[in-house]
Amino acid sequence: MYKIGEFSRLCQIPVKTLRYYDEIGLLRPASTDAASGYRHYSADQVEALNRILVFKDLGFSLREIRALVSEAVPVDQMRSMLVCKHEALERGVAAERARLARAAARLEAIAGSGQPAAHDVALRRFGARLVASLRAMVGSHDEGEGLFDELEHGVGARGMRRQRAAI
Secondary structure: OEEHHHHHHHHOOOHHHHHHHHHOOOOOOOEEOOOOOOEEEOOHHHHHHHHHHHHHHOOOOHHHHHHHHOOOOOHHHHHHHHHHHHHHHHHHHHHHHHHHHHHHHHHHHHHHHOOOOOOOOOOOOOOOOOOOOOOOOOOOHHHHHHHHHHHHHHHOHHHHHHHHHHO
């Protein structure tokens, strides 16, 4: 049997983490001294802790890990959870690759011009929307109002007000 500090050093895990795992029922000590409250761990628990750490390294939450390390989890269910985690990790990698590509493009633009981008554009996804547009050269702001009038006539006053309020 190992005292918590010895087990901590053996497994290279902070004592605080072992206490927390005990608190949430993830890894209970083999025994606890009733008088002192000292926790003692067995050599067999090294393997249990390593299994927890493997799942943690894969990105599972402690709640998911508790389900995975319980004896009642059928192999098919464990496989299903691992497949879901694998797919989530793949999506995360793809998102990070896209972010990396955007950063590289920004660096290339700065290298080409020697200055940061004149206009920053943030892209956001949203549902399908109806869009109406007009294109014309205008010499003043007042001429631009004429385009809004033309657009309002084509879309209808009610639809145009809704859109102007959103702008």
